[in-house]
Amino acid sequence: MAVYEATASAPVNIACIKYWGKRDTKLILPTNSSLSVTLDQDHLRSTTTSRADPSFTEDRLWLNGKEEEIKEGGRTATCIAEMKRLRKQEVEDKQPNEPKVKNHPHHAPQILRSDHLGLQLSTHHVHIASFNNFPTAAGLASSASGFAALVSSLAQLYKLPVSPSTLSLIARQGSGSACRSLFGGFVAWEQGTLPDGSDSLAVEVAPQSHWPDMHALICVVSDDKKGTSSTSGMQRTVETSPLLQHRIKHVVPQRMADISAAIRARDFDKFAEITMRDSNQFHAVALDTEPPIFYMNDVSRAIIALIVEYNRVSVEKGLGRKAAYTYDAGPNAVIYTLKENVKEIVELILKYFPQREGAFKDVFGLLGGVDVAKVEGNVPEGFNEAVAKKFDVGAVKGLIHTKVGDGPRALGAEESLLGNDGLPKTLAA
Amino acid sequence: MAVYEATASAPVNIACIKYWGKRDTKLILPTNSSLSVTLDQDHLRSTTTSRADPSFTEDRLWLNGKEEEIKEGGRTATCIAEMKRLRKQEVEDKQPNEPKVKNHPHHAPQILRSDHLGLQLSTHHVHIASFNNFPTAAGLASSASGFAALVSSLAQLYKLPVSPSTLSLIARQGSGSACRSLFGGFVAWEQGTLPDGSDSLAVEVAPQSHWPDMHALICVVSDDKKGTSSTSGMQRTVETSPLLQHRIKHVVPQRMADISAAIRARDFDKFAEITMRDSNQFHAVALDTEPPIFYMNDVSRAIIALIVEYNRVSVEKGLGRKAAYTYDAGPNAVIYTLKENVKEIVELILKYFPQREGAFKDVFGLLGGVDVAKVEGNVPEGFNEAVAKKFDVGAVKGLIHTKVGDGPRALGAEESLLGNDGLPKTLAA
Known part of the structure; x- marks a missing residue:
């Protein structure tokens, strides 16, 4: 049976124009725009594996091997829900499986079943394991790279045909500055003006290659x-x-x-x-x-x-x-x-x-x-x-x-942080 | 022969609304009003003796026993010049000596000479000795109490019939916050708006007795x-x-x-x-x-x-x-x-x-x-x-x-910091 899983890494970013103040605390809409430099993932990164499976009974999250509660209505829950919503809206609703299968009776049943499960990914619970390669004691905020990696791994899992700016809208709701980690190079978080936050997103000012020194x-x-x-x-x-x-x-x-x-x-x-x-x-x-x-x-x-x-x-x-x-x-x-x-x-x-x-x-x-x-x-x-x-x-x-470094990277299955049992491979931090 | 001398002490003040920024650096006009509490001179004070004498060949100043140069056009020179100007304007020009003496021939010549010298005080050089009872190492600014004591002792020496607010205009030109040490209790320094600074002065908000606790x-x-x-x-x-x-x-x-x-x-x-x-x-x-x-x-x-x-x-x-x-x-x-x-x-x-x-x-x-x-x-x-x-x-x-304490005090001759020779009594700090 197919395993629906993806692993991504995302970088840390350090702001030059600082984000300090929200005009909407739930949607995490800032009182001012900000701008950062994305740092190289070769050195500092969060890596996240997300897996969807019909056998999972709830969404679960492990940070550095330790399970964290996903609070209802909390930031992590919001990001996961938003990614599931995007999956449904951008993929599943646009490629309805049942009618297609009915019109193409030559599809083998087992393939149908697998496709069917895959197309219903948004309805499955997810297990998410995330790991920061820098110690907490370093005092570097891991929430930006962490939520960027979370959103990136889910986007990959869900095969979302959306831009980094669109993903930044969701990462922003996990941790404001996380939206800037969806791009490499030099990144602006435009504060936006709309009450629903749909224009409060990250855009690239210049790529890493513009100023690699x-x-x-x-x-x-x-x-x-x-x-x-x-x-x-x-x-x-x-x-x-x-x-x-x-x-x-x-x-x-x-x-x-x-x-x-x-x-x-x-x-x-x-x-x-x-x-x-x-x-x-x-x-x-x-x-x-x-x-x-x-x-x-x-x-x-x-x-x-x-x-x-x-x-x-x-x-x-x-x-x-x-x-x-x-x-x-x-x-x-x-x-x-x-x-x-x-x-x-x-x-x-x-x-x-x-x-x-x-x-x-x-x-x-x-x-x-x-x-x-x-x-x-x-x-x-x-x-x-x-x-x-x-x-x-x-x-x-x-x-x-x-x-200065690049934006989130899709990693191969060999980098997966989850074992066959759907639990983190290592429980040590 | 008469000694024209006066000794005064003045308090430290600590601002609650801070003075930070000048709109005129020469006149020391602030960019905003400020407000302070005057502290008790029983504990922290500057004491200053000023003496005028026709035998003095230049204005001289000693701080804690050490002579300091009075720079031409500098802040100390400005304060001394302003006080001499006030003496002339408020006392000498209003009580011209020569005509009076001529109309009263029964005045003995030596008295005449003494009065005459006294009324010409503004033309004499001054020797000024000042002492702070708190060590420099305490890190307390001594300029406020120092310039307030300087101006107070000269005002006393010159018998100026002027208010503390008027004196504060002059102390301000020595050190901005010094103007607030001309009053006890709770003191505002009103920033003023006039280009010549004549309305940038200290006023009493409440006396010491209002809130002695x-x-x-x-x-x-x-x-x-x-x-x-x-x-x-x-x-x-x-x-x-x-x-x-x-x-x-x-x-x-x-x-x-x-x-x-x-x-x-x-x-x-x-x-x-x-x-x-x-x-x-x-x-x-x-x-x-x-x-x-x-x-x-x-x-x-x-x-x-x-x-x-x-x-x-x-x-x-x-x-x-x-x-x-x-x-x-x-x-x-x-x-x-x-x-x-x-x-x-x-x-x-x-x-x-x-x-x-x-x-x-x-x-x-x-x-x-x-x-x-x-x-x-x-x-x-x-x-x-x-x-x-x-x-x-x-x-x-x-x-x-x-x-909280009172404003500048006039001290008796026994508190003089100058000896008969016109030099500081003690040279130790």
């Missing part, structure tokens, strides 16, 4: 305290920050236009300027919230000071800004820079943030095989070393080097 | 790095923060009205809400600056978390907010609270921030004679202790307990 260095920062969740945090900002409305109406629209133009022109200096300003403004409106929300800590601040000084030196040499920091709802820094500067920036970070052995998987071979714990670090000529103090080992507990 | 606990926080000076920082915010303009036009005016009403009604809950929101918004626009400005650090954030939780418990009990944090251009917290709550708050702070011996001068006798290093600290019932971690000794390196 865009690299990213993630500095994983330790934090003592659990920050405010972004879901509750952003709504508190919407309700209490007087500055947010100004940001939404008068700042973001221009920035969206300007950074899109900078990306199209491959103008890194401008890209960096806008990215850093928007990260700062997002954290500013978080701070303008009652009670205030802080995501950055003293280590985050020190990394900002290093990048500001690094750019000052570079601008003074007439080279423009060479790096852009950005911070999401946590203390981790993501530093965008062009390929040619990554080594210099890694050395700069190592000068102030010594690492434990193995804390950097040097996938691009920057350090020539030397372990990161043995690298002293260095600052560029003219750099004022006093802008930050040297921290203890572990203040930045790891570095991840990656670059 | 308003206490303040200053948590002196260690910091590794020197922050951006407020003078250069605020201008960078004016030039680069898109959010500042919204704050100026649409947020501050209402807050000024609301907090003034709260003070008049002695509504601590409302006073606290506005004070905390405005502190947060000031730091938000600092963060929205390019490059961003940070004044608060992880210790500051932890104190905010403690006060937020302290208020949550209190609000839940139906008591409203009982404490308000506020942060100026540095990591120190100033916590406003009513007298009855100070002990509880000191114990709360001590629970998370153990102190060195002698790090708290317990002027109100809260700890019953026990040294602060020996006090364990405590949290109120229902307080979630997990909102912050316990810090090492020295993270908060000292506590200062004070309260």
Whole structure:
């Protein structure tokens, strides 16, 4: 008997223009448009297998081998229901099986049965297993790549003839920023204006191939305290920050236009300027919230000071800004820079943030095989070393080097996360 | 021969509605009105002696015993020149000496000479010695109390028949926030609209006696790095923060009205809400600056978390907010609270921030004679202790307990900081 199953992987994305605030919390419609860079799945990804089977008695979901409840009316349930609805609307209703079979009596019964089951996929329950290849402790949000992989695997399973933008409408209802992980390269989430959210979707600003030298260095920062969740945090900002409305109406629209133009022109200096300003403004409106929300800590601040000084030196040499920091709802820094500067920036970070052995998987071979714990670090000529103090080992507990990447990938059956029994192959995280 | 000299002390003030941004940097005209509480000079003060003498060959100034250059066209020079101008305009030009003496030939020549010299005070050079009773290391801005004491001592020396508001116009040109130290109690600095700044002055919202139970606990926080000076920082915010303009036009005016009403009604809950929101918004626009400005650090954030939780418990009990944090251009917290709550708050702070011996001068006798290093600290019932971690000794390196106070005081000759030779009595800081 046929197994109806598909496996997909989806990338992480890190916003340059930040999403912070919903105008509709159920449909997840944002108060402003946002724009991100999709990171390479070769390094950071969520992989998801979805299977539909008439023997399944309910929809079930496993994250990193651990079963998660699919709450009725919750975000996961919504995404699954929407994908089933699309399956019915775009595939099953357009290719009704019964009449066709009646008109073609030469179809063998077993084929008919199999086709029949396949065409009824939307009526079957699904088992879904998802795995993130980056540890939760890295502090990277997995909801964007996770919901993008979920929607992508179901789209593949259901053979949906729809665009990534259409899928982004559904991923958005799982986690807002997930909609941006449906594309590779440089991606805008257009806020839209319709009450039903049907125009609040992701579009490609430029593909990965447009600017493949865009690299990213993630500095994983330790934090003592659990920050405010972004879901509750952003709504508190919407309700209490007087500055947010100004940001939404008068700042973001221009920035969206300007950074899109900078990306199209491959103008890194401008890209960096806008990215850093928007990260700062997002954290500013978080701070303008009652009670205030802080995501950055003293280590985050020190990394900002290093990048500001690094750019000052570079601008003074007439080279423009060479790096852009950005911070999401946590203390981790993501530093965008062009390929040619990554080594210099890694050395700069190592000068102030010594690492434990193995804390950097040097996938691009920057350090020539030397372990990161043995690298002293260095600052560029003219750099004022006093802008930050040297921290203890572990203040930045790891570095991840990656670059702009492609959109969701369809994987082969050999990558399936589900066993013959319909349960996850491994239960370990 | 008569000595023309006067000594005055002036208080520190800590703003609830923050001053951040100038529309005129020379006249020091602010982009928005602000409001502060004047703190008690019994605890924190600047004391200044000004002397005029025909034998002096130039204007000279000593701060904490160390001579400071009076730069031509600088802020100190401007204040001294303005005070001399007022002396001439308000006193000397209105009481011309020569004609009077001629009409009264029974005046003895030496008296005539003395009076004559006195009436020409504005033409003499001055020696000025100023002393702050709080260490620079405390991180408290001394410019406000310093310029208020300077202007007050000169006003006394020159016997100026002018109001504190008029003097505030001059102190403002020394350091913007100094204008608010010309009054005790609760003080507004009205931004004004005239280009010459003649309506940008301080006014009393309510005197000290209106709400004497308003206490303040200053948590002196260690910091590794020197922050951006407020003078250069605020201008960078004016030039680069898109959010500042919204704050100026649409947020501050209402807050000024609301907090003034709260003070008049002695509504601590409302006073606290506005004070905390405005502190947060000031730091938000600092963060929205390019490059961003940070004044608060992880210790500051932890104190905010403690006060937020302290208020949550209190609000839940139906008591409203009982404490308000506020942060100026540095990591120190100033916590406003009513007298009855100070002990509880000191114990709360001590629970998370153990102190060195002698790090708290317990002027109100809260700890019953026990040294602060020996006090364990405590949290109120229902307080979630997990909102912050316990810090090492020295993270908060000292506590200062004070309260709302009066305006500048005229001191007796025995308090003079200048010796017979016209030089500071002590050269030690």
